[in-house]
Amino acid sequence: PLADAFAPAWDRGGRHLYFLASTEVALGSGWANTSSTSSNPAYGAYVAVLRKDDPSPFPPKSDEEPDTTGAGAKKVSPPAKKPAKDSVEAVRIDWEKIDRRIIALPMPVRNYAAVESGPKGSVFIGEAIPNSPGMLLHKFSLEDRKASEFARGVQRLSVSGDGEKILLQSGSSWRVVSTAKPPVPGEGGLAITLRMQLDRMVEWQQMFNETWRY
DSSP, X not given: OOOEEEEEXXXXXXXXXXXXXXXXXGGGGOTTSTTOOOOOOOXXXXXXXXXXXXXXXXXXXXXXXXXXXXTTOOOOOOOOOOOOTTOOOOXXXXXXXXXXXXXXXXXOOBOEEEEEEOSTTEEEEEEEOXXXXXXXXXXXXXXXXXXXXXXXXXXXEEEOTTSSEEEEEETTEEEEEESSSOOOTTTTEEOOOOOOOOOHHHHHHHHHHHGGGO
16 A cells, blocks of 8 residues: 555544545555565645535635625524533444545644544644654644644643543653643643552563464
8 A cells, every 4th residue: 555544533523533644655554574665754634524414624715795784684593402411422424435525634744643532623633743752732623724732742642531631741741631722831730650560470471472473
C-alpha cells in the first residue's frame, strides 16, 4: 500500500469519525521486509460522515446579506426536547459511498501523531514537533471550522467519558483540566506516587512464552 490511515476517534455525537491519513508512506509501509525504506511522512486530519442522510460538517457559507426588514421572518418553533443525559444514540454507519463522505479538516498537513475526541463536535489532535519533548495539542471545532492551540509539551492524553475533562502528561507531571478552554500553567496538577509489585519469576515465564512471536 502507498497510503496509511490510523488514530481513529469517534465523535461523541456518534455521527462522525476522525482519523489521520497520509499518502507519503511509500515503501515505509513494508516494515517487515528488506525492501522497506524509512520515511517521515506528513499526515492530514480527516472526518468521515457516517450517515448518508447527514449533511456535510462544512456546508458552503452564503455570501448574501441578512434580511433586516423583517419581511422574511419565520414563525419560531419551540425548541426540540433534548434527549436525556443518560440516553445513548445508536451509531449507524452507511457503508455505501462512504468514501465520498470523507472530508479533510481545514488544517495544514503536518506530523500529527495522536487523535482524541473531545466534547461533541470537537477533536484533539497532537502534533509532533521536532526537537520538542512533547506534542503540540490542537483542539478543532466543527462549528468554528478551525483549530486552536490547547497545550504544549504533551506526551500522553486521555479524555473522560463525558468529554468534559482531559488528563495530560508533560514530563513527569500529570494534570486534569477542563476540555472547554486551554489550561493555565499549573492548573489541575496531580500529586502521583505509583508503586508496582513485580514477581520476577512470573515475568520471566511470560517473556519466555511470548518470545516466539518475534
